Amino acid sequence: MGKKKKALITGITGQDGSYLAEFLLSKGYEVHGIVRRVAFEDPEHRLWRIKHILDKIILHPASLESYASIFKVVEEVKPDECYHLASQSYVSYSFEDEFSTMNVNINGTHFILSAIKERAPECKFYFAASSEMFGNAKESPQNESTPFYPRSPYGISKLAGFHLTRNYRETYNIFAVNGILFNHESPRRGIEFVTRKVSYTVAKIKLGLANELRLGNLDAKRDWGYAPEYVEAMWLMLQQDEPDDYVIATSRTHSVRELVELAFSYVGLDWKDYVVIDEKLYRPGEINELRGDYSKAKKKLGWEPRTTFEELVRIMVEEDIRRLKSALR
DSSP states (O other), X not given: OOOXXXXXXXXTTSHHHHHHHHHHHHTTXXXXXXXXXXXXXXXXXXXXXXXXXXXXXXXXXXXXXXXXXXXXXXXXXXXXXXXXXXXXXOHHHHHHOHHHHHIIIIIHHHHHHHHHHHHOTXXXXXXXXXXXXXXXXXXXXXXXXXXXXXXXXXXXHHHHXXXXXXXXXXXXXOOEEEEEEOOEEOTTSOTTSHHXXXXXXXXXXXXXXXXXXXXXXXXXXXXXXXXXXXXXXXHHHTTSSSOOOEEEOOSOOEEHHHHHHHHHHHTTOOGGGTEEEOGGGSOTTOOOBOOBOOHHHHHHHOOOOOSOHHHHHHHHHHHHHHHHHHHHO
16 A cells, blocks of 8 residues: 555635545545634634544644745645635625735735745645636636636636646646636535525524525526535546646526525425515626536546536535524424
């Protein structure tokens, strides 16, 4: 047996980080994660997604805003693979605090790339780019050669990270890839994201714990996939002979209205009785339609989505009902 491959994950406490950590453990990796110090002080809330694997992974306190702390972890771990997933990732919040979004998302990416170049140049690097970089793209569906047109500070910060990653690949010969992932959801999604807000509130309404669901633009359309499948694509990108950039998506879009109708139909309720449209929840720069073309990933990585939108919504609603019931007990 060869020595275990080492993986370093930033954002290991998030939705994708937790699924990726499980996936890499199943592949026999030694898994390291970077977490903020506050997470150690409040593990119940901040580490809930990885609580069940805490004894199998190694966590390092560091901050994306501190080059010294990132450098130290990279030097200590000397990872074979690094998955940079951490960011200020909630789009509407990026409008409220543009400066910290830019700071964390751009500098944090730069810090990690630089530390890898200096201390672990053989390490393969994955950057979590985003479909938000396309924004109001002039064509649909969007693929790897579609021009970017971001419509939020978050999208702009991710585009900077995308170019930094490509630049390190071309200038310093680092094996660095960009995963341009379209929206991917799961029961581990943060409550502030519309899919989870819907599944969670529907579960509460079903159990008599809430009586309305406030939403913004019901006509916004997104390409929604299932997160555990998307982390497999991240891993596949780093197993190729050459580094490259890939769009990961389902190539299908659904509106928020469809999401809402489905979620309420699973619990036997009519959504029109509970949904309240709140103008305050509209985005300053709305995007009309994001739909990804994953044909390159299918051809080169052998990856394709397996879970339908209908199944995804059902999985999320059922899990939220289960969690709420066990909390009530």
